[in-house]
Amino acid sequence: MSKRLDDTVDRYTRYLNPGLARLMTFAGFGLEARAEGVYVYDDDGNAYLDCLGGYGVFALGHRHPKVVEAAKRALDQIPLSSKVFFNEPQGLLAEKLAELTPGNLQFSFFVSSGTEAVEAALKFARHYRGRPVFVAAHNGYHGKTFGSVSVTGREKYRTPFEPLLPTAKFVPFGDVDALAEAADEQTAAIILEPIQGEGGIRLAPPGYLTAAKEIAQKVGALLILDEVQTGLGRTGRNFAAEYDGVTPDLMTLAKALGGGVCPIGALIGTEEVWQAVLGENPLLHTSTFGGNQLACSCALAALEVLVQEDLATRAEERGKQLLAGLRQVQAQHSDLLAEVRGVGLMVGVEFSMDEVAELCIAHMLKRGVIAAYTLNNPRVIRFEPPLIISEEEVDRAINVFGEAVAETQELLGALQLGGNA
Ligand SMILES: Cc1ncc(COP(=O)(O)O)c(C=O)c1O
Known part of the structure; x- marks a missing residue:
């Protein structure tokens, strides 16, 4: 073991997370x-x-050289926004996402991680519908902040932090009948991953997302598709929702969006939802770092590479x-x-x-x-x-x-x- 590695393991043990340090050392990570x-x-x-x-x-x-170049340009000009002036890369990125994402998804709200994108989705859905309940899938994974973990379908991550949002209902992933039974006029949104990533790479039967959209529409709820992991080319399509030809009401992205250089997440939705949530009070949901020039410039370059390559x-x-x-x-x-x-x-x-x-x-x-x-x-x-x-x-x-x-x-x-x- 090199001295640098030795010292770093020691600092993990004393200042970060001793259990994690043990686990990583056992697996052989340097x-x-x-x-x-x-x-x-x-x-x-x-x-x-x-x-x-x-x-x-x-x-x-x-x-990726194109993303690194975009990051360097932003660093030399303005990496973080003053938050009062207009921010050009943020506008360009929102326009590009409106072009790339399915159907009538048009407006973006930018954050710095996947779980923040999910938090925004849950808040927007609740406000828009004025209803309390979320229907989510067993074994689903949406992040570890309070709202996201409340709709994450694994008790191991939820139980130690209870009480969480008391209004999450869980159904087996891929089961249309269970979804139809769980969704009702109290449901603000159904939230699903198109493919469960952390749940063990679980695929739903073809047509499941189409059925989920129909069920949501029938009870007047929204469909949130969490494409934080599946989005941006990963599954062989730009968005996994394309396999079913479905346009959700809200879509979350993060992970690959920053081109592997800068953290960024996004909630993308329809004009109708944006108008209802931000129409009256444009500052109802905000983020200090969300939409900064460094992250948006990297994401713009990443989307360009996604399409060009x-x-x-x-x-x-x-x-x-x-x-x-x-x-x-x-x-x-x-x-x-x-x-x-x-x-x-x-x-x-x-x-x-x-x-x-x-x-x-x-x-x-x-x-x-x-x-x-x-x-x-x-x-x-x-x-x-x-x-x-x-x-x-x-x-x-x-x-x-x-x-x-x-x-x-x-x-x-x-x-x-x-x-x-
Ligand atoms: C589908 C999905 N949603 C949300 C998240 C949370 O993202 P983050 O870890 O950036 O908060 C993840 C992370 O693995 C994810 O796979």
């Missing part, structure tokens, strides 16, 4: 020193193929390759690997037992590939590499995963033998 494209380098100069992509942040890879199509093609390769590994280890699923470059591998995914992740890291499990479902290793990943790099990720699974299986076999002796 000190990140720099990053470029699809690679992260530690301070010993070792290169790691990034198959986690910062939970979906690095769609464009690390430090057709990242959605690249995600679709590389995603098919990744799924096929991982399924071959699954076929060889079907006792250990329960399922491989996903769409585009949002792919999950579910293990058939607990506490094995961690071992496999550590074995992958030793071989120079970064992966992680999903927050709501630790049995699932997720693959969310940058969308610029090459065919050869996808092959390497598959091979390394295969080797790591084989090593994990050997270890489990040895433990079992030891246990029987």
Whole structure:
């Protein structure tokens, strides 16, 4: 262990989060020193193929030159807004999002993270409808601030902070009948991820989002689609809602929106909702940092790259390759690997037992590939590499995963033998 790493682990232990320090040390993570494209380098100069992509942040890879250039320009001019003058990049970004997002989504409210975008969505929906209840999905993930965690479908993250919003109802993800039964004239909004990311890369049956929109309309509620993780090319479409051809009333974005360089989140909605919520009092919901020039300039450059480099199509093609390769590994280890699923470059591998995914992740890291499990479902290793990943790099990720699974299986076999002796 280098002295810098040693000192940093010590500072994590004494000043940040001792449990996390232990966990990261156990998994074998070192000190990140720099990053470029699809690679992260530690301070010993070792290169790691990034198959986690910062939970979906690095769609464009690390430090895409066009985004870095946009950031440098903003730094040299005006990175943070005075908040009283008009801010050109914020206007340009809102216009670009109106162009790219489906249907009549037109107005944007900018924040600095995914959970803030969700908070804004919940407040806008409540105000617009004047109703208290949110219907959300079991295993869904929308962030960890009070409102977002109130609609997050995993008790482990909710219980320690109760009482939360008492008006959240949960239904099984993908079940149209349950949704229809739960939504009524008290419902302000139905909030869903098009694909559950932290829930373990769970896909809903085709038509689910269309049905959700119809159910929302029938009871006069809004449909909020949380595309914080699925948005901006990740699933092989610019927005995962496009698979069902659905336009939500409100959409949340974050993660990849800052081009992997600057944090930014957004709530995007219709003119009708904006008029109702901000028409009378334009300062009813605000954010000091939201919409700053640095973040908006990075996001504008990121959206330009998304379109120019057709990242959605690249995600679709590389995603098919990744799924096929991982399924071959699954076929060889079907006792250990329960399922491989996903769409585009949002792919999950579910293990058939607990506490094995961690071992496999550590074995992958030793071989120079970064992966992680999903927050709501630790049995699932997720693959969310940058969308610029090459065919050869996808092959390497598959091979390394295969080797790591084989090593994990050997270890489990040895433990079992030891246990029987
Ligand atoms: C679908 C979804 N919504 C919201 C969030 C919260 O985003 P953040 O961690 O930026 O607050 C996440 C984070 O993983 C997410 O996946």
